[in-house]
Amino acid sequence: MARSRNNNEILTGPTWMGLARIVCVVAIMVGAALFGPATQCRGGLAGENVILVVNGNSKASRTVANHYAHLRDIPSINVVVLDDVPTGLSVSLNDFRDRILKPVLETLNERKIAAQARVICYSAGFPTSVKINEHTAKLTDEDQKKYQRPLGSINGLTYLYRFLFADDPLYLGWGPNLYCRGAIERSFVNPFGGENGERFDQAVVDFNSDDPKAAAEAFADLAREFPTLSPLSVRAAEAYGRAGDTANAAQWVVNALRAGWTNATYLRGSDDLSDVVSMSAVSKALDQISDAPAVLQSPIGFDSQLGWTSSGYPIPVTKGGLPYMQSCVLGVVHERGSTVDQIIEYLESAASADRTFPDAVFGYSKTGDVRSKTRMPGLPAALGRLLSQGQKPSIFKKPLPDDAQTYAGLMLGTATMNLRDRNFRIAPGAIAESLTSLGAAFGTASQTKLTELLHAGAAISSGAVTEPFSLQFKFPLPSIHAYYAEGVTAIEAFYLTLSSPYQLLIVGDPVCQPFAKASTDTVAMRVQRDDDVRILIETETPQLLADPVATQRMEIFANGRFSRATNPSREIKLRIPDDASGAVDIRLALISGGPLGIRRSYRQTLDLKGPIETPTLSVDASDAQVVTVSATAPGADSVTLKIWGQDADKADGASASFPISRSQWGDGPLRVRLVGKYGDKEVQSVPLVIGDED
Template sequence: MCFLGSAGFRVLAGGGPEGVALIVNRDDASSIRVAEHYAELRGIPESNVVHLESVPLGDVVSIAELKERILQPVFTALAERGIAGQIDYLVYSVGFPTRVSFDSKATEHTWVANNEGSLTGMTYLYQFLDDEKQLFLSPNSNLYFGGEMRRTKDEAGRVALDASGGSDFREPFHFRAAYAWGQGGGRLAGQAGPRYLISAMLGVVDEEKGNSVEEVLESLSRSVRADYSQPEGVFYFMDNGDVRTKTRSWGFEEAAERLRGMGLNAIAEKGSLPSGEEAIAGVMSGSAQLDLESWQGELLRGAFFDNLTSFGARFSAGNSQTVISEFIRSGAAAASGAVSEPYALQFKFPTPYLFVNYASGLSLGEAYYRSVASPYNLLLVGDPLCQPYANKLDLRLQEGFEAELASKEHVRLAPWVDAGEVAYFTFAIDGRFVGRCPVGGLWSFEKEELSKGEHRLSVVAVSDDAIASQTRVVFEFHVE
């Protein structure tokens, strides 16, 4: 199976439409409808949308089918279109299997209960799928994870988190699929090291416990409106004494304190659901069943709801546990859950620093994968590009630029920002990155080199910090 490579010009991070590969089940009307809605909301270029035929039916796909019938066709299409090197996110529309089965020898590991992973978790770990050692099962398979958990063996022989590991926090840092990562979430020089692809599903429908198409569309619309909004709600860390909350309670107070130090509201309290009247920016809980129908909590746009339980992403009618589709229905921008028994092991779930990463300005997808050491078992559902806490730069172009774009063959761009620190500017035409310039620099292109018809020019400013958030302006123009 081929891997995505790097490109000469590309956006850095944060998450933008040019860096997304949107995967659609061509044989599923709901998949097409949701994908078209999301592409319009996010401005995802047509070249970044990949329609797949003969997607395996049912809820489970084998690891061989994932590689041969989903990932390989996607990678091939992106390479043929010349955009493989700029893709950081592989996002599935609805209409795909949610579980991936693999060799039963996996259960030889004391921390592995069965031989199933999730579609998004296994896609994120795509470089490990050909490995006979099944390294995707490793407790530290995700080196982008911003921490270094210290572990001991418990009496059952399973891997458990030592409470002292709660201090091993690494500051938030942006993601790029082209980056190689080292232990503890640090970027390595060069290309020697594992690389990943942020992956999420936009929703799960047509299942006994999934969402309706309308619920998915509304959730995506809400999440887009959350971008740059700097919401003032409360982040809740719930501790009910159950093993599902004990697994992560070691870090609740420290994460809450970090959030308060950022000027945000955060509460670690007893119970399973927030009891206050304040609007909610995020919830971290752990309970097999949550009574969301009678709950009066208000989830703000962009809110993430993370509940640790065994089958949070098992959508069959026989599952009595609360599933993540219920959080989407309640207003969350995203939620994640296990597709099969994970055991109550910290490295298989996001740490409490999930909300610290999110509130730093990282995209939802970045914050999520920055916070979980071994994501193979987790299904992430929602909008991975949502960035409520990112800082939007006041991006501008020279006076008269739009007139020049409309009338001249040789087009010059001299971007600048009125306030804020910028690392550089990058430019895309019809979704493909074609150039960049430093602050105070100039970039130009010839319209005669483009085909006749309508085109789209994107100008992107990348912030000069560890978050590398993006601000973009888009122009439509015509070539005679």
């Protein structure tokens, strides 16, 4: 999915980057055996970044979507309803691509919301797996032919959409996800191909020989051209330090921090920077970033509009980066999965967990089972990172904990588990998952399904849709919990630690973020009518906060669609036309957390009170199954009722009564809105939520 050169669109043909470059990027990554921010990276997730996909012919799908859209304040423009969804647990590759994925991406382009999309979230009522025989048949590597089964998950293949639209099986390699974190040394591998790759290689030769100044200048030039690649600034600083140019070395350390480098331990441990890091100003700056061990790469907020390189850092897609689109499933309604009520229950629990900072344990099962042993090599690094944050990791030598502690995270490795008789508690917002063969194979009763962990209290979980052969790169690394504890969202924690996501079904709330240190500013909005008409947005930092978090960037959305980004401001004035009428939804996203891009959004509906009277709605819910909405738009030629942005009914004239059948639109909260048509002009009402008490 690439952004076009002229607008923020997702391209669904094989022309986005050129297949030669895809081959180059993935070949570099696989050759480096990777198992596994930049301030320009617009990472992080909130409701405005969630694309909620609904099966229009499934009441269960609509009901789950109604609840989730309300819980996460997802704009109606982000809700995509499909009416031709294949039935069953599994779907052919062509049907998935042509009847599900392509219509979703085309809708994002049509609505001009591709640039703000960070996760495609499927409601209940979708196939969970996709048959990819056409792609496994193209494999030539004997190991891949043996271990890569012809069945992928719906969210894994959505994440790897670029390869699907290219009809290319390269995603079946061991590490197609360049966004996945690896060892910190990976930060300094050559992220380029072609001429820039040669420039990088020559700079490395100069750095390791007798010409560190030439290396410094080469790394600095590349860093200026690619400001999102903060390791280039680190290398420039080290080369200047080796050349004895302390002043320039100090400047490039500062540049690295501005570009998103967040590991102070690495900088302090570099022999080439020993004179620099002892400088007072630099030392104080390093005190503001992470002192985690210099073992793993730091997390970066996800951005679908940037591409990722073999070093794990982003660059523009037009300059060779490989883009992805995060994805998950809200719930699986199935006799071996969940009921609709169970899905709603764990989604509500997850939404309540944001920014609660649970005082709980991160637990790791360590047994002789291969399902447990597979991930043990990555455990020390994860434990070190958790301990550096003041978190409480715990190792238990059984399939499940047998204590009464509360767990904010569980990494398990067992085929079956009895969660009904447990003594331990899973904290709201927790990530809990188990490495096993059939955790998301709902067509068989064999093995405990991932949904049991959700019913036990987890916010999100995962499982393989077919036999994964206990290969680490098909499951999250132990560092998933360390990154989650640093403040990323649940879905980012998964893809930051999942090198080969094609077989893993991820189910639950993608936006959950119990450890996010979001901006503590408050927001107020109002319409100001003087000589002209403006919307006034005011922000304020509450007094006497013990630990205030500053806003670093702001994004403004109108009626759910991204409008513009701005630096922090106490007052923003939006000029609107004098003849503007009706209601408008204004959303302000406050962004903090540096490269993590932690978001907190405020939405308010404002009545512009323009020359055309704002339409109104009223509801008669005396009949629980057929709700009646009365609509009035004085002077209108016609009125249209919209539910979650979808046209529900229309009538000529200025008023009408519209029946809403729950069997068609689902149970739970329904966001309805009236649009009055006045010649060529449309004026909308304040939205009304029906059934938010359900």
